[in-house]
Amino acid sequence: MKKMSDLAKKEQKLAYKLLLPTLIILILIAFYPLGQVFYTSFTDKEFASSNETHFVGFDNYKKLLSLNIEELEPILNENGEQKIDPETNEPVYERPIDVLPREPVRYKEFKVFNIFGKRYVLGATDPYFISALGNTLTFTIISVFLETVIGMIIALVVNSNFKGRGAMRAVMLIPWAVITVVSARMWEWMLNSNRTGFFNILLDKFNLADGQIAFLSKDSLQLPSMIAVDVWKTAPFMALLILAGLQLIPENLYEAARIDGAGKVKQFFTITLPLLKPSLAVALIFRTLDALRVFDVFQVLLSSKKYSLASYNYFQLIKSREMGMASSIGVVIFVLIFVFAVSYIRLLGVDQNAN
Amino acid sequence: MFSKKSSIVAILLVLMLTFSVFAVGCTNTEQTAGDAEEKQSENNNSNDEAKDDEKVTITIAGGAVGNEYELTKKGAEMYEKEHPNVNVKVLDTPDLADDRLGLYLQFLEAKSSKVDLYQLDVIWPGDLGEHFVDLNKYGAKKVTDKHFEHIIKNNTVNGELKAMPWFTDGGIFYYRTDLLKKYNLDVPKTWDELEKAAKKIQKGEREAGNPDFFGFVFQGNSYEGLTCDAIEWLYSNNAGKIISDDKKITVNNENAVEILNKIKGFVGTISPEGVTGMGEEDARNIWQAGNAAFMRNWPYAYGLGNSEDSAIKGKFDVAPLPHGKGSPASCLGGWQLGVSKYSEHKEIAADVALFMTSEKVQKMRAVEGSFNPTIPSLYEDEEILEANPFMGELKDMFVNGVARPSAATSPNYAETSELFYKAVHSIITGEEKAEDALEVLELDLQDATGFETGEPTKSN
Numbered sequence: 062m063k064k065m066s067d068l069a070k071k072e073q074k075l076a077y078k079l080l081l082p083t084l085i086i087l088i089l090i091a092f093y094p095l096g097q098v099f100y101t102s103f104t105d106k107e108f109a110s111s112n113e114t115h116f117v118g119f120d121n122y123k124k125l126l127s128l129n130i131e132e133l134e135p136i137l138n139e140n141g142e143q144k145i146d147p148e149t150n151e152p153v154y155e156r157p158i159d160v161l162p163r164e165p166v167r168y169k170e171f172k173v174f175n176i177f178g179k180r181y182v183l184g185a186t187d188p189y190f191i192s193a194l195g196n197t198l199t200f201t202i203i204s205v206f207l208e209t210v211i212g213m214i215i216a217l218v219v220n221s222n223f224k225g226r227g228a229m230r231a232v233m234l235i236p237w238a239v240i241t242v243v244s245a246r247m248w249e250w251m252l253n254s255n256r257t258g259f260f261n262i263l264l265d266k267f268n269l270a271d272g273q274i275a276f277l278s279k280d281s282l283q284l285p286s287m288i289a290v291d292v293w294k295t296a297p298f299m300a301l302l303i304l305a306g307l308q309l310i311p312e313n314l315y316e317a318a319r320i321d322g323a324g325k326v327k328q329f330f331t332i333t334l335p336l337l338k339p340s341l342a343v344a345l346i347f348r349t350l351d352a353l354r355v356f357d358v359f360q361v362l363l364s365s366k367k368y369s370l371a372s373y374n375y376f377q378l379i380k381s382r383e384m385g386m387a388s389s390i391g392v393v394i395f396v397l398i399f400v401f402a403v404s405y406i407r408l409l410g411v412d413q414n415a416n
Numbered sequence: 417m418f419s420k421k422s423s424i425v426a427i428l429l430v431l432m433l434t435f436s437v438f439a440v441g442c443t444n445t446e447q448t449a450g451d452a453e454e455k456q457s458e459n460n461n462s463n464d465e466a467k468d469d470e471k472v473t474i475t476i477a478g479g480a481v482g483n484e485y486e487l488t489k490k491g492a493e494m495y496e497k498e499h500p501n502v503n504v505k506v507l508d509t510p511d512l513a514d515d516r517l518g519l520y521l522q523f524l525e526a527k528s529s530k531v532d533l534y535q536l537d538v539i540w541p542g543d544l545g546e547h548f549v550d551l552n553k554y555g556a557k558k559v560t561d562k563h564f565e566h567i568i569k570n571n572t573v574n575g576e577l578k579a580m581p582w583f584t585d586g587g588i589f590y591y592r593t594d595l596l597k598k599y600n601l602d603v604p605k606t607w608d609e610l611e612k613a614a615k616k617i618q619k620g621e622r623e624a625g626n627p628d629f630f631g632f633v634f635q636g637n638s639y640e641g642l643t644c645d646a647i648e649w650l651y652s653n654n655a656g657k658i659i660s661d662d663k664k665i666t667v668n669n670e671n672a673v674e675i676l677n678k679i680k681g682f683v684g685t686i687s688p689e690g691v692t693g694m695g696e697e698d699a700r701n702i703w704q705a706g707n708a709a710f711m712r713n714w715p716y717a718y719g720l721g722n723s724e725d726s727a728i729k730g731k732f733d734v735a736p737l738p739h740g741k742g743s744p745a746s747c748l749g750g751w752q753l754g755v756s757k758y759s760e761h762k763e764i765a766a767d768v769a770l771f772m773t774s775e776k777v778q779k780m781r782a783v784e785g786s787f788n789p790t791i792p793s794l795y796e797d798e799e800i801l802e803a804n805p806f807m808g809e810l811k812d813m814f815v816n817g818v819a820r821p822s823a824a825t826s827p828n829y830a831e832t833s834e835l836f837y838k839a840v841h842s843i844i845t846g847e848e849k850a851e852d853a854l855e856v857l858e859l860d861l862q863d864a865t866g867f868e869t870g871e872p873t874k875s876n
Contacts, residue, residue: 108521108525109521109522109524109525109544109547110546111546156852158852158855158856158859163859167859167863169856169860170856253690254688254689254690254691254693254694255628255688255690255702255707256627256628271627272627272628273688273689273690274689275688275689275690275692275693277690277693278636278637278689278690278692278693278845279689279845280845280847364512364514364637364638364639365514365638365639365834365838366637366638366693366841375518379514379517379518379521380514380517380518380830380831380834381830381831381834382521382830
């Protein structure tokens with residue numbers, strides 16, 4: 062490495078000086094609260110209470126993340142065969158509540174599953190947290206995937222030449238411009254569980270349902286509803302980012318491809334997609350991080366019926382008033398997002414493009 | 417080396433992005449509180465604040481269910497008229513008690529002086545008492561014996577009166593007089609009778625051309641309101657009230673299983689599938705549009721049901737809720753006014769609290785909004801009885817209502833209730849079997865409170 066010239070050194074010093082105010086502000090508004098949350102996560106601090114706070118080490122994390130798998134033995138009748146429940150005609154196994162350990166901490170049933178004809182129960186010390194984690198990951202993966210596909214389609218359409226393209230581009234952004242809480246309320250009305258709700262009217266008109274579908278209370282429909290709301294809202298944002306990427310691709314590449322006889326599909330996969338990778342990566346990172354910390358949609362539409370990580374965090378803070386526990390959930394979300402972000406950068410090679 | 421550097425930069429950037437997640441954990445606190453403040457100032461633009469700099473401003477955080485907000489505002493104006501140098505603002509807060517608690521906690525954790533008076537649920541004095549002044553020291557002593565004794569007792573924590581009773585509440589049963597007559601039915605007295613009557617009316621009304629008609633609506637969402645509804649179901653079937661007064665966990669018993677399975681059977685038959693997502697206002701909207709034969713709700717729906725734009729004006733009446741093996745139960749509700757310890761004008765705030773809970777204002781609220789007074793003598797007031805004929809009949813019901821176990825479990829009531837309503841919700845949505853859910857609930861309650869299990873109190 063070459064030795065730096067005096068001028069370069071001077072410039073470097075100046076750069077550091079100019080960066081100093083930013084750094085101070087960052088420390089004040091970012092690192093201080095961040096550190097505070099990390100610290101609180103190791104305590105049993107109670108929210109809005111004068112109770113004394115104690116340092117509890119990793120207890121909060123243990124309580125959130127402990128899992129346990131136990132096998133459920135079949136229950137046999139006198140002949141040594143497995144008992145069959147006369148009501149449901151299902152074979153009878155031990156009950157999870159009798160099998161899962163209770164001391165020193167109690168494991169609660171999270172899920173019962175079968176592998177190779179044997180039945181197991183997955184226990185967790187905090188099943189709500191584990192299911193919040195599952196909900197958030199499912200929500201993130203499906204919604205980001207759909208948003209990318211739909212966003213790509215929209216971007217390709219508004220990137221082509223047609224009359225009214227400018228207006229189209231503006232209109233497309235409306236869902237994204239609406240505040241999430243407002244759009245969530247709007248969707249709440251549309252998803253209403255009787256014929257005052259848009260979707261129930263629609264399904265009823267086509268005789269597909271009786272107009273009484275409870276989208277927001279039925280377990281199997283809750284996550285799909287959340288995903289629908291999120292895709293509606295953020296596909297335009299995805300489209301915008303992809304559109305920006307599309308416009309960076311020089312037109313002459315397509316011309317050359319046409320002369321060489323490449324079809325539209327081939328053009329897309331050999332020119333558009335590879336050259337779009339950097340913008341796509343940025344868009345994906347943005348959306349994934351956003352989706353992982355989803356709060357407003359879940360809070361407004363499902364409240365305590367089903368949690369995302371962030372809304373579970375809120376409920377720990379407000380309902381249980383366990384600020385220490387809430388902080389450790391915050392830290393878990395932080396770590397999760399960090400892992401996602403770093404792996405995106407590695408996989409899609411964003412930092413090489415920075416050069 | 418360059419690429420290494422840039423990857424560090426990239427990671428730093430990521431750190432910044434990820435950091436924003438803490439918005440939920442901590443910053444959100446201030447944000448939501450800030451939002452509410454904005455809302456508050458918007459609400460009060462009509463009061464010309466610019467002129468009166470010397471005026472003292474007292475802010476009440478109150479409810480906005482039905483016409484509650486308007487009436488609180490009206491009470492505030494009455495006070496302003498008598499005390500021209502005081503400006504009383506009303507901050508409207510979320511409808512759902514859980515959300516409201518969330519907002520309050522944020523103000524209280526910040527020791528904010530922005531709100532002087534808080535409207536407190538009957539279950540909160542125990543859990544939140546440390547943030548409120550002893551009103552006995554501010555002249556409440558003279559008036560406490562005018563109010564119902566059981567509410568004053570509920571609001572007194574360690575000998576300190578934490579809040580003034582403002583209005584009391586109890587779950588009541590609404591029924592359509594016209595439909596009972598049309599189908600030649602009596603007012604249902606038991607859950608079985610309710611189911612039968614609801615089925616009959618629902619079938620008839622649907623055949624008559626209203627496919628949206630349902631027999632019975634109640635509060636089935638996963639929130640505090642479900643605790644109220646469910647404690648009525650349990651108590652009316654001799655299944656106790658979750659935790660008894662002598663601190664025994666009584667919820668896991670056969671009678672509870674029986675009645676919860678019965679209610680589960682209502683969902684999707686005489687009650688809409690969506691009832692498991694309904695709060696007070698959702699149920700009232702269906703009822704008031706004329707799309708339900710029966711409803712469980714609080715008394716506030718009485719006045720609104722008889723308002724000009726109501727489809728069922730003059731076509732309904734109220735009665736005690738149906739019962740099972742026991743006697744009818746009404747969950748004790750109601751709201752109080754407490755003065756924040758962090759208020760800058762505690763004297764004036766306490767005076768406003770005493771004024772708002774006085775006979776005069778309580779009467780106005782009873783006549784115009786069917787808010788049940790906490791002053792027994794008002795139940796004989798002619799104007800009130802004319803507006804709310806049910807108040808006289810159901811007075812005993814309010815007095816002998818079933819209290820949620822907030823005193824026995826304090827300061828863990830919020831957690832207790834959450835465990836309970838989540839368990840009940842999982843039963844009535846069919847996610848869990850009643851037996852299993854109650855057995856798990858019993859263990860959960862043992863963890864949360866440390867109490868022993870015991871036999872439920874019988875209601876008859």
